[in-house]
Amino acid sequence: MANKQTSIMILDDEPIVGKRLKPSLEKKGYEVESFTSSKEALERIEERAFDIVVTDLKMEGMDGMQFLTLVKEKYPDTEVIVITGFATMATARESFNKGVFDFLAKPFKLGEIVEVIARAEAKKKKDGKA
Amino acid sequence: MKILVMLDTGNYSRRIIKDVARLAKNTFADIIFLGVQENNKKPAKSLVNGLLKYQQDLYGFFPPEDLPYAEFTDRSWRETGPGKWLLTSRGMKEFSLHIRTGSVAREALALAAEVESDLIILGCSRKFGCEWDGEMNVPLRVARDAPCSVLVIKKVGKAKQIISILDQSVVSQDSLELVNQLVTLHDAGLKIVGVKEKKGKKDKIEKQMVELLKYYNELGIGAWIKLMNREEVQDYVTASSREGIVALWMGGRESLLKKLFSRSMVDKLLENTTSSLLILR
Amino acid sequence: MLKTLLYVDENLAASIALRFTAYLNKFIPLSLFIIHVEQPDEKEQVGSGWIQRAWEDGVGANGKRVVDRMLRTENIDCPLAGRPKIFVGNRTEEVMYELRSGSYQLYIEGYLTTADPEQFYQVISSPLYSQAPCPVLMVKNLSISKKCALLCADSVDSGELVEKSMEILGGSSFGFDIVYFKFKENKQLVTLDREEGGRNLVEAETLLSRMGKRADNVVVLSGTPEQVGDYLKDYALVASTLPSRKSMRMATLANSLSSVLLVH
Numbered sequence: 001m002a003n004k005q006t007s008i009m010i011l012d013d014e015p016i017v018g019k020r021l022k023p024s025l026e027k028k029g030y031e032v033e034s035f036t037s038s039k040e041a042l043e044r045i046e047e048r049a050f051d052i053v054v055t056d057l058k059m060e061g062m063d064g065m066q067f068l069t070l071v072k073e074k075y076p077d078t079e080v081i082v083i084t085g086f087a088t089m090a091t092a093r094e095s096f097n098k099g100v101f102d103f104l105a106k107p108f109k110l111g112e113i114v115e116v117i118a119r120a121e122a123k124k125k126k127d128g129k130a
Numbered sequence: 131m132k133i134l135v136m137l138d139t140g141n142y143s144r145r146i147i148k149d150v151a152r153l154a155k156n157t158f159a160d161i162i163f164l165g166v167q168e169n170n171k172k173p174a175k176s177l178v179n180g181l182l183k184y185q186q187d188l189y190g191f192f193p194p195e196d197l198p199y200a201e202f203t204d205r206s207w208r209e210t211g212p213g214k215w216l217l218t219s220r221g222m223k224e225f226s227l228h229i230r231t232g233s234v235a236r237e238a239l240a241l242a243a244e245v246e247s248d249l250i251i252l253g254c255s256r257k258f259g260c261e262w263d264g265e266m267n268v269p270l271r272v273a274r275d276a277p278c279s280v281l282v283i284k285k286v287g288k289a290k291q292i293i294s295i296l297d298q299s300v301v302s303q304d305s306l307e308l309v310n311q312l313v314t315l316h317d318a319g320l321k322i323v324g325v326k327e328k329k330g331k332k333d334k335i336e337k338q339m340v341e342l343l344k345y346y347n348e349l350g351i352g353a354w355i356k357l358m359n360r361e362e363v364q365d366y367v368t369a370s371s372r373e374g375i376v377a378l379w380m381g382g383r384e385s386l387l388k389k390l391f392s393r394s395m396v397d398k399l400l401e402n403t404t405s406s407l408l409i410l411r
Numbered sequence: 412m413l414k415t416l417l418y419v420d421e422n423l424a425a426s427i428a429l430r431f432t433a434y435l436n437k438f439i440p441l442s443l444f445i446i447h448v449e450q451p452d453e454k455e456q457v458g459s460g461w462i463q464r465a466w467e468d469g470v471g472a473n474g475k476r477v478v479d480r481m482l483r484t485e486n487i488d489c490p491l492a493g494r495p496k497i498f499v500g501n502r503t504e505e506v507m508y509e510l511r512s513g514s515y516q517l518y519i520e521g522y523l524t525t526a527d528p529e530q531f532y533q534v535i536s537s538p539l540y541s542q543a544p545c546p547v548l549m550v551k552n553l554s555i556s557k558k559c560a561l562l563c564a565d566s567v568d569s570g571e572l573v574e575k576s577m578e579i580l581g582g583s584s585f586g587f588d589i590v591y592f593k594f595k596e597n598k599q600l601v602t603l604d605r606e607e608g609g610r611n612l613v614e615a616e617t618l619l620s621r622m623g624k625r626a627d628n629v630v631v632l633s634g635t636p637e638q639v640g641d642y643l644k645d646y647a648l649v650a651s652t653l654p655s656r657k658s659m660r661m662a663t664l665a666n667s668l669s670s671v672l673l674v675h
Contacts, residue, residue: 016303058349085310085349087157093196102222105131105157105311107304109246112132112160319644321668336523340423344430347553354552354644354668357525366526372599373641 005031006121007049011041011067012056012083021054024110025117038062042070049075052101052120054113057084057091065094072099077127079120083113131159131311134247136238136272138165139180140263142253146283147184150251151191156315158198159248160224161188164241170213170231178207181227199225234262235271243277249308250280260284260400269400273409279308280409281375282400289316289405291374295367297325301338301379305410306345309377312408313351318374320346320353325363364399371403379410412442412492413579415517416510419445419495421477424521426485428550431670432519433489434647435548438557439583441517445482445495446509448502449474470499503539511544517579519548524668528636531665532657535673540653546579546674547653554647554669558586558627561615562643562651563608564593564660569615575674576650577622585647588628589615592639594659600634600642607631640666648672 008030010018018034025032033050035041039062041055053071057064068080079101084091087105095103101120104113135150137143154161163184165177182205189197200221207215213231218224230237242250254260254269260282262268273280292312313320324339339355346353358366367376376399400407417432419425432443449470474497482495498505510518522534534540540547561576563569580587591608595601605612608631619626632639636659643649646669653675654661664671 014303085307086314087311088314089155089196092156092158103158105159106307107248108131109248111246321644336423340426343427343553347430347555350555352555352645355524356668357523359526362526369637 005029006051006124007031008033008052008054008117009041009044009050010034010054011038011064012036012054013038014056017056017083020110021113024114028114030117038064038067042067045071045074050078051124052079052081052117054081054083054117057082057095058086065091065098068095068098068100077124079124081113081116081120083108131157131249132162132245132247133157133159134162134164134238134242134245134250136164136166136234136250136252136268137181137184138234138263139176140253140255142255142262143184144187145286146251146253147187148191149283149286151188153251153311153315154188155192155196157311158223160226161199162226162228162241162245162247164228164230164238166230166232166234166237168231173207173215173229177229181229185225185227198222234265235268235275238268238272239275239277247278248304249278250276251283252280253283254400256284273400273407276409276411279305279411281406282409283406284400284403285405289318289374291319291321291370292316292377292408293321293323293367293370293374294377294379294410295323295325295363296339296342296379297335301342302411305379306342308408308410310349310351312375312377316375320351321370322346322353322355323363323366324355324357325360326357367399368402371405371407373405375406375408376403377408377410412440413516413582414444414492414514415441415519416444416446416506416513416515418506418518418520419447419478419481421481422521424523424550425481426521427523427553428519428521429481429485429487430553431521431550433487434554435519436489438585438647439580441489442492443489444493444513444515445478445491446498446506447474447478447495448498448500448505449477450502451499467499471497474499503537506539507542507544515545517545517548518543519550521550524551526666528657528662528665532661535653535661535664536655540673541655541675546575546672548579548648549671549673551670552644552668556645556647556669557584558588558646559583559672560588560590560643560646560649560669561619561626562649562660562663563589563591563612563615565609565611566658566660567611567652569611570618572650572652572674573615573618573622575652576672577619577624579672579674580650581622581624586627587619587624588630588646589619589626590639590643590649591629591631592660592663593631593633594635595633597634597638600632600638603631603633605629605631607633636660636662636666639663640668644668650674 022032022034081102082095082100083104085106102116165181167174200219202219210216215229218226260269269282324335343355478495591612648670650672653673
């Protein structure tokens with residue numbers, strides 16, 4: 001890891017995702033905050049920036065797409081990774097149009113998302129933004 | 131999501147590419163095509179050409195601007211072990227072709243474990259129910275022993291309903307996610323049919339079904355539950371296979387379905403149903 | 412507000428019924444009361460006078476805990492109009508007494524769908540259903556649908572079906588379809604011309620329009636109870652007159668995956 005820890009926000013209304021992902025990413029040296037409510041995640045986004053945001057597309061309270069838009073508007077340099085249990089061509093296309101780094105359909109193995117996060121981190125470092 | 135697609139030069143393999151493409155288009159999955167040959171000196175030309183043709187067919191289903199896979203920079207196969215070759219490309223998502231030597235079912239199961247695929251997809255010849263050219267019981271062996279979920283495509287195209295048969299074994303989150311994706315992909319309804327054993331465990335299966343019903347209801351997915359005695363299941367499955375994809379949860383160690391749909395039963399099911407069959411793990 | 416009594420127990424049928432009731436409340440404003448009956452073994456009953464009263468209090472307290480636990484677990488978004496009513500005794504008798512004395516307009520309970528029409532018939536022919544002073548809603552599944560079906564057939568009294576169903580659903584924001592069922596051993600469900608529904612169907616439509624309502628769709632279906640039962644799954648509920656005997660319509664309701672509103 002570089003001097004500065006890469007910060008990651010995980011937002012998924014199914015607690016199991018954060019529960020599985022957070023310890024695994026922390027073990028790899030990332031700084032991770034996990035949320036199940038989009039409202040709380042949004043409040044946190046108002047307070048600070050994250051290098052990488054992992055968000056679910058179908059969440060109660062606020063649509064993941066809306067959340068992704070808000071994050072990208074406020075922090076264009078933040079890399080957003082979208083995960084979804086309800087993948088459609090339209091949602092994938094819309095996500096990419098909004099500038100997401102990657103789109104992952106559930107189910108996926110932990111290794112798969114860890115690998116995507118590593119690529120997002122590498123990109124940020126290459127761009128000199130992390 | 132990682133999808134392993136088993137292919138050969140049969141018509142049934144050619145037919146499934148469209149369905150694989152539809153799933154890939156929606157999920158942006160990493161795709162692995164596997165072909166298995168008998169000879170182990172070098173990749174057989176017919177198989178190589180077949181797999182490359184399938185790759186082009188798959189790519190052809192994507193509008194160019196949406197294609198998440200890249201073309202191969204060169205077509206030189208890398209030997210990854212005795213009788214094993216690999217050709218891979220990395221676009222936004224990974225696309226790879228594997229050629230292996232030996233038994234089709236065994237190689238597919240081994241590769242699925244190696245790459246940690248979430249789903250294996252294969253077609254089958256409907257000439258004798260559900261068969262694979264040149265080797266006996268391939269769909270059955272893969273469906274029975276795979277480390278992940280398996281979709282045997284018999285009927286291509288959209289399904290109206292996903293009929294999920296559930297017993298008292300544990301339902302994994304991954305299998306739920308897979309059902310979600312299929313329901314979304316087919317814009318289908320979801321029936322959750324619980325199989326009761328004669329004695330005991332009734333509460334457990336009912337509890338699991340109601341939990342599933344609540345889960346899907348909260349996600350805004352039309353789902354319905356229905357309870358059934360084990361002796362009624364086979365007829366029901368055969369009858370409902372006309373309506374859509376039959377999904378069997380066969381995950382847990384104590385799976386009743388595993389016992390109920392023993393080797394010959396899964397075979398029969400594969401043989402008798404007209405629909406595609408999804409084995410969930 | 413529709414004065415409604417919902418039976419709650421610590422089981423899965425009740426868990427579905429609670430959730431469905433909360434969903435129903437979005438379409439029909441309910442004044443919701445909850446009832447639970449503790450049914451002790453006759454052997455358990457002890458003594459007389461204050462000893463029996465103390466024992467009954469103990470059993471009743473247990474019932475209250477059951478209901479509290481269910482309400483806490485399900486955490487439904489539907490306010491209760493009063494404290495849960497907990498009784499000790501025979502379930503049918505206590506529920507019937509409460510329905511009569513409380514002048515309820517609707518009784519709701521859960522029922523987990525099986526493929527067995529006989530089991531369904533046992534339930535709907537029981538005194539609680541056949542002698543209930545108000546319609547009974549049998550909750551079989553949860554729903555995301557915004558439509559109800561009125562199940563009509565040759566043997567159905569259209570007047571009773573429409574009038575009684577509209578007493579419950581008339582003020583709701585549900586859309587309505589009339590589904591006319593004709594039994595035939597078809598390989599697949601067949602949709603027939605509207606004229607095939609005959610006089611009964613015309614009467615149902617006329618009555619509905621007299622009440623200022625209109626069916627969004629009128630469908631005449633020919634098929635088996637299994638096929639029609641399956642067709643009905645896309646409705647939040649299916650309203651029907653209470654079948655008084657075993658019939659194809661009864662089997663259709665048994666096979667319906669949707670909840671069933673039985674009027675009589």
